[in-house]
Amino acid sequence: MRNLPAHFVALGSWFRERDERRGYAISYKRLALAYLAETVIIVASLCGAWLFAHIYGHNDPSTIGMMMLAPIGYAVIEFCRVPLAVSTRTHRSYIVKTLAVVGVIAAAGVTIKSMSQLGEVMFRPRLVDVVRAHAALAEARDERASLDAKMAAADKIVAEQEDARKGAEKRAMDATAQLSSLPPQKCWVVSGRDRRGNPYRTTKCSTDPRTGTIGQTLKEANANIDEVTAKLDAARTERAKYDRASADRKVIAAEVTHKEAVLNSQLHSFTAMAFAKDPTQVTDAEIHEFLRIFVFVPAIFVSLASTLLALTAVEKTKPKAEPVLLADEAGQYILGPYATEIIREATDAATQAAHEAVEKARHPPLKAVV
Known part of the structure; x- marks a missing residue:
């Protein structure tokens, strides 16, 4: 006090005398801290609202401006909370005190809304990373399932062509066996004179009538074997294009990325501890249920900080009797x-x-x- 200028000392004495006459004393240090805390909350709320408007305003100045109007009004309401809290301790009228309490509760509700929005935005990037990693994992699993379906269809076609070639080979073998079982061709010598009277001598053979039919069957069977073999080779070539190992590696990489995103998400970790689950097994409903605790409870505490500072800054004292002149x-x-x-x-x-x-x-x- 000795190092302070005289006018500051006089001003402090005047404030103390005034408070003593009123019957209460105000800790201006606590009151300043309350206003400082409220200022930080307001600045943080406005910055968060501006970032929110910048992200979702699609770079349209009119849209961003409209999105900022309500946060500015909320900031004004939040700034009124400290003087309203002081009025609940200092005002003599119980009606005014009641109105001040209502105002403090309303302003605290606005603060809870603003801070809960900031809390939700704080967790959003990590939740977005988890959602994207989960989508990539689901896509990799779907691709592998689709590949498995294509491989199964290709395997079925290969098996059908192999069965068809086996059938054609069996028919060719049966036809060959039938031909070999037929009696041999019979030949004899025929002599005589032709129409001109010239003598001739030749050999005449007799073939089994089934030989032609069986031979045609064998020819068709061999042609079918060539056709089915070509189809089988094409089916095997198509089947060789599908590499499940590559799909498995992609799924494993997606699972690792998803687990890393979940481990980096504090909300997933706390939700897993609350519900006694693996962090990768918690559901979206459980996440949002636990998010209410992580968002609204701190927002309530933040809304009470400056209010409690303002309330405790006022101390009741015995009014000092003024001299009667x-x-x-x-x-x-x-x-x-x-x-x-x-x-x-x-x-x-x-x-x-x-x-x-x-x-x-x-x-x-x-x-x-x-």
Whole structure:
């Protein structure tokens, strides 16, 4: 206090005297901290609202401006919370105190709304990473399932072509066996004269009539074998295009990315602890259920911080009695008779004491004779 300028000391003394007359004292340090906390909350809320409007305003100035109007109004309401909290402790009218309490509750509700939005935005990037990683994992699993379906269809076609070739080979083998089981061709010598009378001599053979039919069957079977073999080779080539190992590697990489995103999400970790689950097994419903605790409870605490500082900044004191100033005429009228009586009594007492002293001097007491 000695190092402060005189006018600051005088101002502080005036504030203390004023508070003593009012019957309460205000800790301006706590009140300043309350306003500082409220200012930080308002700035954070406005910054969060601006970022939110910038992200979802599609770079349209009109849209961003409209999205910022309500947060500015909310900021004004939040700034009124500290003086309203002080009024609940200092105002003499119970009606005004009741209205101030209602205002504090309403302003706290606005603060809870603003801070809960900021809390939700705080967790959103990590939740977005988890959602994207989960989508990539689901896509990789779907691709593998689709590949498995294509592989199964290709395997079915290969098996069908293999069965078809086996059937064609069996028919060719049966036809060959039938041909070998037929009786051999019979031949004999034929001689005679032709129409001109010239002699001739030749050999004539007799073939089994089934030979032609069986031979045609064998020819068709061999042609079918060539056709089915070509289809089988094409089916095997198509089947060789599908690589499940690559799909498995892609799924494993997506699972690792998803697990890393979940482990980096604090909300997933706390939700898993709350529900006694693996972080990768928690559902969206459980996440949002636990999000209410992580968002609304801190927002309520934030709304109470500056309010409690403002409430505790006011301390009730005993009002200091102010001196009563009376005019000289009024003082003489009220106190004059008492003063006259006091003076008279004092004069009588002094006169009596003087008289007794004179009497003692005139008539001294007799000494005792021994």
